[in-house]
Amino acid sequence: MTQRLCGKMAVAGLALVCGVALATLAPPSTALAQADKVFVMKIGLATINDTQHEWVRRFVAAVEKDSNGRIKGEIYPASQLGPIPRMIEGVQFGSIQAWIGPPEFLVGVDVRYEAMSAPGLMNNFDQMVKVLQNQQVQQFMFGLGANKGLEGIGFAPIGPSTIISKKEIKRLADIKGMKIRVLASPFQLELIRRMDASPVAMTLADVLPGLQQGTIDGSLSSMTVYTTMQYHDAAKYVVETDQPYINSIVVMSKRWLATLPPDLQKIVHDNGAKISKDVIPFVKDFFVQQYDLWKTRGGVINKLPAAEHAAMLAKVSTIGEDLSKDKPDLNKAVKLMFEAAK
Secondary structure (H helix, E strand, O other): OHHHHHHHHHHHHHHHHHHHHHHHOOOOOHHHHHOOOOEEEEEEOOOOOOHHHHHHHHHHHHHHHHOOOOEEEEEEOOOOOOOHHHHHHHHHHOOOOEEEEOHHHHOOOOHHHHHHHOOOOOOOHHHHHHHHOOHHHHHHHHHOOHHHOEEEEEEEEEEEEEEEEOOOOOOHHHHOOOEEEEOOOHHHHHHHHOOOOEEEEOOHHHHHHHHHHOOOOEEEEOHHHHHHOOOOOOOOEEEEEEEEEEEEEEEEEHHHHHHOOHHHHHHHHHHHHHHHHHOHHHHHHHHHHHHHHHHHOOOEEEEOOHHHHHHHHHHHOOHHHHHHOOOHHHHHHHHHHHHHHO
C-alpha cells in the first residue's frame, strides 16, 4: 500500500512538473498576442487631392512603416464615409478612427474649437504656422474633445479665406445682400453679416450643388477647395478677403486609441506631430499652384482696394471678443489664440 501511495505521489509530482513546463510553453499572453494583431485605422475627410488628403497620405504611410504593418490605414476622401457631422460622430463612437477638417465643424462638441478661427487672428502664412506649433495652443486644442471621445493629434495649415461667387466682386459693396455659404460657426456667420451679406451654414458636399442651383450666391472657403472640387464651371469669380485663416485639425477616436498597445499609441502621436511639421513646405507650394491653376481654367481673382480691405479687417477683427465676452470659457480661449498670434 505504501508503495502504491508513493507511486501515486510520484505521478502527481510528474504532473505538477509537466504542468509548469506546459505553462512555460503555453500560448502567448494577451500582450504578446496584440503584437501580432493588425489594427485598422479608417480616416475620413470631406476634400480630395488637397492639403488634408496629403497630410493623411503621409500619416498613414509613416504609421504603417513604423508599426511594421501592425496598423493598417484606410483613407476615405470626398465624404465617402458620409457628411462631416456623421464622420465626427463616427470618430466619437469609434466606428471611424480619425477625421481631419476645420475645427469650426467641432463647435457642436465644444464651442471653444472655433477660437482658432477668429477673424483678424492671423494675417500671414508664417504667423499661422507659428500659432499651430505653439505648445500651449496644441495642448489646449488637442484636449478639447477629451470628454466627448476625441483626441487631437495634429494640424494641417491651409491658408487665407477667399469668397467664390457667381457674379464678380471687386468692392465690398458688391457683396451686399448676397447669400454666402459658411461653416456652422458663429464667428463665420457674424463675419458675413458684417459684410452686409446673408450667411448660409452648409456642409462642403452641398456647396457645389448650391452654387449650380442658385441656393447660394457664393462661398467662403479656400482656393484649394475651389480647384480640387472643380468649382470653376459653377462660379468663376474669387475675391481675396484673407479672413479668417483656415487650418484643419486631426482628431482621433479615444476609444480606438485606448485599444492600441503603448508602443503603437506612441507611433500614432509621434507621427501626428511629425507630419504636421513636414507637410508645411508642400502646403506653401500647393497653395501657389492652385491660384495659377484657377486662372488657367478661366477663373478670375480680385483683390479689394487696400483702403476697403483695411476697413473690413478693422470691422471683423473684434468678432472673437464681441461674441465671447459673455462666455468666459470661450473668451479665455480667444485670448489664448490672440496672445499666441502676437
